[in-house]
Amino acid sequence: MKKILNFTLNGDPYEVAVKPKTTLIELIRDEIGLTGPKVGCNAGACGACTVLVDGKAVDSCSVLALQVEGHHVETVEGLADGEKLHPLQEAFLDDGGYQCGFCTPGMLMAAKSLLNENPDPSIHEIRHGLSGNLCRCTGYVRIIDSIHDAAQRMKKEGGES
Amino acid sequence: MSEFSVIGKPIRRIDGVEKVTGAAQYTTDIKLPGMLVGKMLRSPHPHAKILNIDTHAAEKLPGVKAVITGPRDTLGVKYSNWRRYPHLMDETALAMDRVRYIGEPVAAVAAIDNDVAEEALSLIEVEYEILPAVFDPLEAMKDGAPKIHEGPTVRNNVSEARHFEFGNVDEAFKTCDYVREDTFYLHSVVHAFIEPYNSVARYEGDGHLTLWTTTQTPYYIQTLLAMALGLKEGNIRIIKPHVGGGFGGKMELFSDQVVASILSMKTGKPVKVELTREECFEGGRRRHPMYYTLKTGYMKDGRIIAKEAKLYTDGGAYNAMGPTSLYLSGFFQMFPYNIPNYRYDGFHVYTNKIPATAMRGFGGPQAEFTCDSQIDMIAEHLGMDPAEIRLKNRMEPGHVIPGLAKVESCGIKECIERAMESTGWKEKKGKLPKGRGIGMGCYGFMSGGVFNWINSPYAYSGAMVRVNVDGTVNVYIGSAEIGQGSDTVAAQIVAEKLGVPMSDINVIRGDTHTCPPDLGAWGSRQTLMVGNALIMACDQVLEKLYKTAAALMGPNVVYDYAAKDGRIFIKERPERGLDFVEVVKAAIRADEGNQIIGRGYYTPHDKGMVSPAYSFGAQVAEVEVDEETGKVTLLQVTTAHDCGQVINELGVEGQLEGAFVMGQGYTLSENLVTDQGKILNPSFVDYKLMRAPDVPENFTSLMVETYEPEGPFGAKEAGEGLTNPNAGCIANAIYDAIGVRITDMPITPEKILKALDEKKKKRQKDKRNE
Amino acid sequence: MRDFDYIAPKTVEETIKVLSEYKDDAKIIAGGQSLLNILKQDLMAPEILVDIKNLSELDYITYDDKDGMKIGATTTHHAVETSPLVLEHYPILAEMEHTLAFPQTRNWGTIGGNLCIQDPTGDVAPILIALKATVKIVGPNGERTLPMEDFSVDYYETVLEEDEILAEIQIPAVAPKTGIAYSKFRIVEGDAPIVGAAVAFTLNEDGTCADARIATNGTAPIPLRIPDAEAVFKGKKITDALIEEAVEIAGEAMECIPDIVASDEYKKRVAKVYVKRMAKKALSQIQ
Numbered sequence A: 001m002k003k004i005l006n007f008t009l010n011g012d013p014y015e016v017a018v019k020p021k022t023t024l025i026e027l028i029r030d031e032i033g034l035t036g037p038k039v040g041c042n043a044g045a046c047g048a049c050t051v052l053v054d055g056k057a058v059d060s061c062s063v064l065a066l067q068v069e070g071h072h073v074e075t076v077e078g079l080a081d082g083e084k085l086h087p088l089q090e091a092f093l094d095d096g097g098y099q100c101g102f103c104t105p106g107m108l109m110a111a112k113s114l115l116n117e118n119p120d121p122s123i124h125e126i127r128h129g130l131s132g133n134l135c136r137c138t139g140y141v142r143i144i145d146s147i148h149d150a151a152q153r154m155k156k157e158g159g160e161s
Numbered sequence B: 001m002s003e004f005s006v007i008g009k010p011i012r013r014i015d016g017v018e019k020v021t022g023a024a025q026y027t028t029d030i031k032l033p034g035m036l037v038g039k040m041l042r043s044p045h046p047h048a049k050i051l052n053i054d055t056h057a058a059e060k061l062p063g064v065k066a067v068i069t070g071p072r073d074t075l076g077v078k079y080s081n082w083r084r085y086p087h088l089m090d091e092t093a094l095a096m097d098r099v100r101y102i103g104e105p106v107a108a109v110a111a112i113d114n115d116v117a118e119e120a121l122s123l124i125e126v127e128y129e130i131l132p133a134v135f136d137p138l139e140a141m142k143d144g145a146p147k148i149h150e151g152p153t154v155r156n157n158v159s160e161a162r163h164f165e166f167g168n169v170d171e172a173f174k175t176c177d178y179v180r181e182d183t184f185y186l187h188s189v190v191h192a193f194i195e196p197y198n199s200v201a202r203y204e205g206d207g208h209l210t211l212w213t214t215t216q217t218p219y220y221i222q223t224l225l226a227m228a229l230g231l232k233e234g235n236i237r238i239i240k241p242h243v244g245g246g247f248g249g250k251m252e253l254f255s256d257q258v259v260a261s262i263l264s265m266k267t268g269k270p271v272k273v274e275l276t277r278e279e280c281f282e283g284g285r286r287r288h289p290m291y292y293t294l295k296t297g298y299m300k301d302g303r304i305i306a307k308e309a310k311l312y313t314d315g316g317a318y319n320a321m322g323p324t325s326l327y328l329s330g331f332f333q334m335f336p337y338n339i340p341n342y343r344y345d346g347f348h349v350y351t352n353k354i355p356a357t358a359m360r361g362f363g364g365p366q367a368e369f370t371c372d373s374q375i376d377m378i379a380e381h382l383g384m385d386p387a388e389i390r391l392k393n394r395m396e397p398g399h400v401i402p403g404l405a406k407v408e409s410c411g412i413k414e415c416i417e418r419a420m421e422s423t424g425w426k427e428k429k430g431k432l433p434k435g436r437g438i439g440m441g442c443y444g445f446m447s448g449g450v451f452n453w454i455n456s457p458y459a460y461s462g463a464m465v466r467v468n469v470d471g472t473v474n475v476y477i478g479s480a481e482i483g484q485g486s487d488t489v490a491a492q493i494v495a496e497k498l499g500v501p502m503s504d505i506n507v508i509r510g511d512t513h514t515c516p517p518d519l520g521a522w523g524s525r526q527t528l529m530v531g532n533a534l535i536m537a538c539d540q541v542l543e544k545l546y547k548t549a550a551a552l553m554g555p556n557v558v559y560d561y562a563a564k565d566g567r568i569f570i571k572e573r574p575e576r577g578l579d580f581v582e583v584v585k586a587a588i589r590a591d592e593g594n595q596i597i598g599r600g601y602y603t604p605h606d607k608g609m610v611s612p613a614y615s616f617g618a619q620v621a622e623v624e625v626d627e628e629t630g631k632v633t634l635l636q637v638t639t640a641h642d643c644g645q646v647i648n649e650l651g652v653e654g655q656l657e658g659a660f661v662m663g664q665g666y667t668l669s670e671n672l673v674t675d676q677g678k679i680l681n682p683s684f685v686d687y688k689l690m691r692a693p694d695v696p697e698n699f700t701s702l703m704v705e706t707y708e709p710e711g712p713f714g715a716k717e718a719g720e721g722l723t724n725p726n727a728g729c730i731a732n733a734i735y736d737a738i739g740v741r742i743t744d745m746p747i748t749p750e751k752i753l754k755a756l757d758e759k760k761k762k763r764q765k766d767k768r769n770e
Numbered sequence C: 001m002r003d004f005d006y007i008a009p010k011t012v013e014e015t016i017k018v019l020s021e022y023k024d025d026a027k028i029i030a031g032g033q034s035l036l037n038i039l040k041q042d043l044m045a046p047e048i049l050v051d052i053k054n055l056s057e058l059d060y061i062t063y064d065d066k067d068g069m070k071i072g073a074t075t076t077h078h079a080v081e082t083s084p085l086v087l088e089h090y091p092i093l094a095e096m097e098h099t100l101a102f103p104q105t106r107n108w109g110t111i112g113g114n115l116c117i118q119d120p121t122g123d124v125a126p127i128l129i130a131l132k133a134t135v136k137i138v139g140p141n142g143e144r145t146l147p148m149e150d151f152s153v154d155y156y157e158t159v160l161e162e163d164e165i166l167a168e169i170q171i172p173a174v175a176p177k178t179g180i181a182y183s184k185f186r187i188v189e190g191d192a193p194i195v196g197a198a199v200a201f202t203l204n205e206d207g208t209c210a211d212a213r214i215a216t217n218g219t220a221p222i223p224l225r226i227p228d229a230e231a232v233f234k235g236k237k238i239t240d241a242l243i244e245e246a247v248e249i250a251g252e253a254m255e256c257i258p259d260i261v262a263s264d265e266y267k268k269r270v271a272k273v274y275v276k277r278m279a280k281k282a283l284s285q286i287q
């Protein structure tokens, strides 16, 4: 029996009917049709499905859709401001923070969550902040650098405005 | 080199923006109207005869649109990449009368959704007669062991034996001051790409089919699918969207691709088959476990005179790319050294486990672990520095391996020296505090395999370059971007050749209907082979443009012109030139509007049995070992890699780092554990991949630039070869730290403690005996 | 995953009512970090999930000097990890939470869910035992309170009846001159522990041991408190020799289970190393 769910996705309010067993990733990908967050393991171990709920990273494969009732969900699609990329995205581009790109949407959202909480993380803190996200291509080094770089860019931007 | 505009410059990849915004589409993101879900039923037995498959109940379930089995609904054609050597083709999409590993697909359904599909699978009744199974290659080779395949060329489950030999090994051993023999065991790991296997098939009717799939080899899929379905190759269109990693695990035709196609043909609807992570383990591929024996003869001064390598590999239930892993393991065993007398014997043995196949390094990681470990043992025996013995035995540019290879460029000397210098090797080796140690590993790798298993009449790589009237350029390539950055490298090569900005290059790829055939992404071949094809295509374009420029400007002959920075000009007098777009327009007009198209291809000529060129490198790792728990921590890693001319530095560094961390996992944590053929850790919770906090904080990549005459702009491989030295390098560092040598991979903390215990016991015994 | 019905009660009272009605046809879901994996593998097929994740009544962290800390069961790991009260009064708890699972798991998973899943390798229970925590359970017949070490029964099994929930974790104020340490062994960072150990010492004015607590994870079907090892220290000055003695006794109590990662002997050996290290660390923290 489907239930009604109200929440916001990348700032837009949604009212949808979902089966109780629908996970958040299934809602986002299969019902709503955004394809940024990916399914890598469907067990909360790879982080490819990472989205933010109220600004904090969660594995959307391990959250029931009905549990985000009244919450704010953000996916990688909500990261850029129109054409203007988020500093994290700019840094990933400049510093080689991705290769095949499959883990990237989750990586970026894990990084966003980290920076929301700690705008000036040390390399050590970044490494630990990414422990839930697997990347098989990069060996993480460029990703860690990219996030560090993004934090610097954001500090600068913040300072200027 | 400063004369380049885009080669070797730090530039963004062309697929960047779509990847960081989440817009990039992978097969898994494809949704077509009316699309059905396909799912496969897998064997629960490692070895069994199929007596009967009853699909009635499944067919009657509402929402089920088709149920297929091997004998009833497939042609039963045995396929694999071995079209040139049909005796090696041993696999079918669905089992015909027998299953040979747990996880082998037996039947499949198409249904309106996943739940219905799963329920339908549970309603299929398969009657099995269980057969005796065998899981270890040494057991499988014994007389009386269960026979896994019946083929006339299979003896004692050995599907392929490889032998090569040069010099006079037996005589050489007699002349050596010392001969030592060591045995090693290498375990199994999986590719663990993050995007699971998945495919969407749409039958277009009348023998035409489109398949979207996650693959490293669209052209192989096209030809083999044609074979499996009985369709014409040219009527099958393979589209490779973005691919979430491959590492050798996506270079063959897989059941999901065939099954999706057949289900679509049966139902007239698009069908998507997507494997779960668990299925990727149980119905996927893995790297070969190997029993390895090395016998090496050497002199007091450290010169290695003769070597004999013998290995038995656990190939699993089907050949997959095993015979090549086998061949290459014996081949890379020599690298990067000058071994005057060498003999290799390798045996590919069937077992009732998932098939093993190519995986980043293609037999090299196993070879270099044994080679690097043994060289350090020899160095210790002689009281030599491990770096010095490596330098002493290294290959030189121009090195010839009789009957197998000719190495043109070779920067191994510089690599070893720079790695030593950068890490302070001389100050550290043997001198670090107890519990800390430093080790070295070296390697050489191919830049593109000279292998045409698939028996393609086409060139190894093809390329087409079309210059549009406004000076923008369309580049058509059949190669497979799977994350390694090859599309960007292709764009860079064309931008450099034609002197146009990167932003004016459009790369059209991953579609067998629009792109030239190409053997795909394996064997580190794309930069070199596609690069050369592109250069040929660009040269054709330039010839036309230079002719036009010459006609417009005056008497200079064609070869006096150059293209750079949006201009075509006289080489010796750069100030005399024309705008690129102006020349393009004139050239099109002058030729009655005929498009400007250049076509190129690359097929290696006279390059030996393996590769047109070889990359080299040396790696140094510093580790800390907790002697109470056996845990190894990597403190620092330095790699010096010779990839010829660097085309994209960021790309090369990313490849090197990624390759190392994969090797770190191979050495320390990853292990595909099976019991009676059943995989015990088929998930990312239980299969332990390295995570961000585990990688060395200090990672240095040094580029040693050489010039490779066969490579585009002098470039060679980067990124696969570096997977090879990691295990030996780490093992050597552990030995330096605590004096124990692990020859049985993976190097777990438990094995380290056991070895420390044994060492202690031995020391006490020695003391008592004194 | 099989289909199920879903209800999200607004209060604890309502939750108990629903549970009493459905009995073992119902299953509680908090963060679902563990439960969903179980449901996805069809290892369990509840008819209805009772969602307590958004039950604000159980989401709190309070502290006063007399009663110590109270943590509601649906408080997320992340909230515990970053709570100023926790950081001030039980920094070891925050430190442990910081290394538990992944940021994603901590952001959505709850401390109550962690205890209720009763994974023998769980990080939370050993520290709570070392901190002398108690747990408050609410059911149709009211409340009951148990010492933490009495909460677990067996692998993935606790004392909870099907109509009861874990409501609160209570941690007494830490006595002066107390040192507490916890750490765990794993091969890959961010991974679940293979084994771990928590040790707490409280010293008398004269420097002798007034109280000791030793608890380990991954060493038995349940989090293991080891009173015999604790007893070694009572009334004595803590020395390396005493620690060694306690470590041996602790080892006797462990019944490690071999798995694909490590043998039972190895696990026991490493767990003992961790007991020793944590004992020394706890001691070093007492001023």
Ligand SMILES: Cc1cc2nc3c(=O)[nH]c(=O)nc-3n(C[C@H](O)[C@H](O)[C@H](O)COP(=O)(O)OP(=O)(O)OC[C@H]3O[C@@H](n4cnc5c(N)ncnc54)[C@H](O)[C@@H]3O)c2cc1C
Binding pocket: A043, A044, A045, B685, C027, C028, C029, C030, C031, C032, C033, C034, C035, C036, C037, C052, C073, C074, C077, C099, C100, C101, C102, C105, C108, C109, C110, C111, C112, C113, C114, C116, C117, C121, C122, C123, C124, C160, C164, C165, C166, C167, C190, C191, C192, C193
């Ligand atoms: C990938 C991964 C890694 C992990 N790593 C670690 C680790 O390193 N260390 C560690 O300690 N744990 C680890 N865990 C376990 C994790 O901490 C717990 O799964 C999480 O905290 C459980 O909380 P939850 O709210 O998600 O519980 P749920 O999954 O919602 O529930 C778990 C169980 O408890 C029951 N339950 C939940 N709350 C209550 C309640 N208040 N009263 C009665 N019953 C209740 C549920 O019915 C269910 O049976 C890991 C889990 C995953 C998926």
